[in-house]
Amino acid sequence: MGFKLYVITVAVLVIFQDAESESISDDIRNHLGSKTPYRFKYLKDESKIKFPGCESTKMWMVIRHGSRLPSDEDIVGMTTTLKELSQQILSGHEGGKGQLSKEQLSRFANWLSSIDITKEKDLVEEGREEMTQLAKRMHKRFPSIIKSKYNSDTFEFRATPTERAEESAKSFAIGLFDKNAPKVTVTKTSKGDPVLRFYKHCDNWQKQVKKNPNTYAEQKKLGDSLLMNQTLENITQKLGLDNTIDLDTADLIYKTCGFETAWWKDYVSPWCFAFDKDTIKVLEYYHDLKHYLMDGYGNELTSQTACESVKNMFDHLTSKTGPNASFLFAHSGTLLKILTHMSLYKPEAPLTGDFIPEDSVWRLSDIDCFASNLAFVLFECKDGPHILTLHQERVVKLPACKKELCPLDHLQQVFHDTIHNCDHAAICKYNSSNDEL
Structure with a gap:
């Protein structure tokens, strides 16, 4: 059975949605990590962004692909582990165990996953919609840069050689150019492209x-902690299972809750019922910590690998030739490393597995949702060129700047080494002596 059948199956389940399931969805939807749908995060204000005495002239924008299907490993887990688990949940509640309502149990009874594994990680319809609507809003904000008519000299579209990135680029083009979108040339980069997938x-x-x-x-x-053990026990009791689930199973449930929330606006995944406001925060932080260590501030080398991307941004914005707008379609790993290179969302203290910090700025649910994006816009002002930074369409102040609209020459000084001394080949050349560092 293919993905289309799965869509039909879930569409039938929407009739069971009620106020109770909606409130649960509201409670967990802000803690879905990198599986968070963009509709929960983007800035609704579409008005033109302008500053007195300044005119926007060029843009460089890197965009994570939209909502997608799971990996092949997670698809297998959904069709085997979760299928068996759903039956155990129903049996347990028949025996008086568990804390789920009749409506919630009915969702488990009707739940089915039959995703075509050959479509793993492909873009879904919601992902296309995320891209199309993002493009329309950016066009409204910067009409002087993003013209309505496509011209290959004016626009640059680049994407990694993956279905989800390429299709995201095409959907973004539809949002800008409507029927003329097929004319857009999307350049496919190499797998190890130093700008779009410099870490691969x-x-x-x-x-x-x-x-x-x-x-x-x-x-x-954190995974071995008493907090995590208690979290797994609480999830087990809520689902009415005989044996305490392991962390891998809880993680699969968490990801499935996120994926199914992202795919459909009016559907509440039954797997989200496994969590309450406390347990889902533990699973969320488990992922936040992983990507802080791997894609963020856990190792200085990670930030260094993104220098070619940031250099490309400066080169594009300061060039007197080339396209006015450069749109680059990539992945979570790309965005997080560039954010780190720009010193954005750096926690006051290093994240650890000892405890979950309150109000951490490094939260994937906020900074790395599906369709996450980072834009740098050049403004020509009376007192010289400035750069404006937007993340998730919101204007943000770079830590190196005093104001949101930051003088270009100041940023060029701050990132002098990035612009002039970035040697991606040297950074990536492995030396066994580094293992001791």
């Missing part, structure tokens, strides 16, 4: 960071 074939980073078990020591500490 960066041997030094792969060995020192991503594939180094020591990277995840703090996350493992």
Whole structure:
């Protein structure tokens, strides 16, 4: 059975939605990590962004692909582990166990996952909609840069060689150019492109960071903690299971809750019923911690790998030739490393597995949702060129700047090494002596 059948099955389940399930959805929807749908996060204000004495002239924007299907591993887990678990949940409640309502149990009884594994990680319809609407809003905000008529000399579209990135680019083009979108040329980059996926074939980073078990020591500490054990027990009791679920199963439930929330606006995934406001925060932080350690501030090398992307941004905005708008379609790992290079969302103290900090600025639910995006806009002002930064369409102040609209020459000084001394090949060349660092 393919993905289309799965959509039909879930569409039938929408008739069971009531006020109770809606309130649960509201409670958990802000803690879905990198599976958070963009409709929960984007800025609703579409008005033109302008500053007195300034005119916007160029834009560089990197965009994470829209909502997608799970990986092949998670698809298998959904069709096997979760299918079996749903039956155990129903049986347990028949025996008087568990804390789910009749309406919630009816959702488990009708739940079915039959996603075509050959479509793993492909963009879904909601992902296309995220891209199309994002493009329309950006056009309204910066009409002097984003013209209504497509011209290959004016616009640049680049995407990693993945279905989800390429289709995101095409959907974004529809939002800008409507029927003329097929004329848009989307340049496919290499798998190890130093601008869009600079980490993918960066041997030094792969060995020192991503594939180094020591990277995840703090996350493992959290996974082995009393807090996590109690969280797993609370989830087990709520679902009415005989045996305490393990962390891998809880993680699969968490991701499925996120995916199914992202895919459909009017559907509440039954797997979201496994959590309350406390347990879901623990699973959320478990993912936040992983990506802080791997894609963020956990290792200085991670930030360094993004220098080619940031250099490309400066080169684009300061060039007297080339396109006015450059749209780059990439992935979570790309965005998080660029945010780190720009010193955005850096916690006051390093994140650890000892406790969950209150009001952490490093939350994937806020900074790394599906369709997450980061834009730098050049404004020509009476007192010289300035750069405005937007994340999730919201204007943000870079830590290096005094104001949101930041003088270009100041940023060029702050990022002098990035602009003039970025050597991606040297950064990524693996030296076994680095293992001791």
